[in-house]
Amino acid sequence: MYLYNHRNNLDNLEEEVRKLKGANKEVQDKVVAAEKNVETIKQNVMQWQKEANSIINEAEQLIAEKANDRCFKGFCPNLITRYKHGKKAFEIKEGKISPLLQRRNEFDVVSDPTRLEDMWLKPDKNYGLFTSRDSTFKNILKALNDANVNVGVCGMGGIGKTTLVKEIGRQAKTDKIFDVVIFVEVNKTPDIEMIQQEIARNLGVKFEEETQRASKLCERLKKKEEKILIILDNLWDDFDLKSVGIPDEVDDRGCKLLLTARERPLLEKMGCGPFPIDSLSDDESWRLFKKTAGDHVMDFSISFYIII
Structure with a gap:
């Protein structure tokens, strides 16, 4: 079955990868918006994104290898390689991508409000x-x-x-x-x-x-x-x-x-x-004034103007 359907399995995998990329982008857009609003991203969302990126890389690597399924300088199909590719494509699609796409429906809300220090x-x-x-x-x-x-x-x-x-x-x-x-x-x-x-x-x-x-x-x-x-x-x-x-x-x-x-x-x-x-002491008042006014307070002309 995997050998006979290997091309369909790879084509179907490509289609599912496109769907997963689209879902991942939707989630990432929400994550970026939430982070800009200083919100805390939920742990299960971050885990989903990590798994999605890993599976996308794995699937794209397999899809890129489909051109190497021939032997004898390209004149004959490599049946062993096609069987392996067809099987792996089916397993990634059904066992990894489909469950991830189903879980995507859980992420309408990707974040929680952050408790900010007043x-x-x-x-x-x-x-x-x-x-x-x-x-x-x-x-x-x-x-x-x-x-x-x-x-x-x-x-x-x-x-x-x-x-x-x-x-x-x-x-x-x-x-x-x-x-x-x-x-x-x-x-x-x-x-x-x-x-x-x-x-x-x-x-x-x-x-x-x-x-x-x-x-x-x-x-x-x-x-x-x-x-x-x-x-x-x-x-x-x-x-x-x-x-x-x-x-x-x-x-x-x-x-x-x-x-x-x-x-x-x-x-x-x-x-x-x-x-x-009680009121601040004279020394404290002067230190606070200097701290507030900055270095220019020691300028004689400015200090004289303030006193006047």
Whole structure:
């Protein structure tokens, strides 16, 4: 059979190789688009492509050899070679290419979303200038390790509360004090839906019903499988945690809170132990100014103009 049908088997193999190449290109186009969108390619897709490329190379090598199936300087057909070629062509087509083409239907989706690190988790190159904050930094980290304590940072506007709590969040994540660290800026007029969406995004929660956002977040935050730190930055007024979906009883929470506000009484009212921070020292302020302004700050004419 393989000898008699060897030419048909090779022709059929060529046709299946064309189909496999087309399917492989479709998958690769999706892979390229997914990679440009910073998505993670599924393992089974990469394995399929690897197998497809290998089989295409194997089949094309066999097809290229079909011209060498004659002997005696091309006057007589080499029956042994034709038999081997016909058999191998049939085996590659039926045993390798056909199963791959059937599996191609599984790859409508070739990737998964990549969990990207939030930009605020990137180290702040200027924080090392603030040596006067070291003791406060360490004390807040220590307080966050206490299961029954939520923490607040207070101080005048622009003093560096946000910079401090971001650095604490980064360190808490690095030291694995918490599995998940979430940073949300609240501001003077809180956007409850935005706050809920940001917390949900970090926790992998999806809202099927908009009216159930708070309830769903509340149930998720009561779970104790993960250690979660929620940083709510820049509170201006008494903030209803339940309206967001954050349980208001310490024993019910599967998360810790780190809040910032200008006024100490607000933090105390919300059940957070306040840590006040003061202005930077003169030396720290000058180092930060030089770091921000660059080398030109030491130019006498520019420095004189700034002072004036």
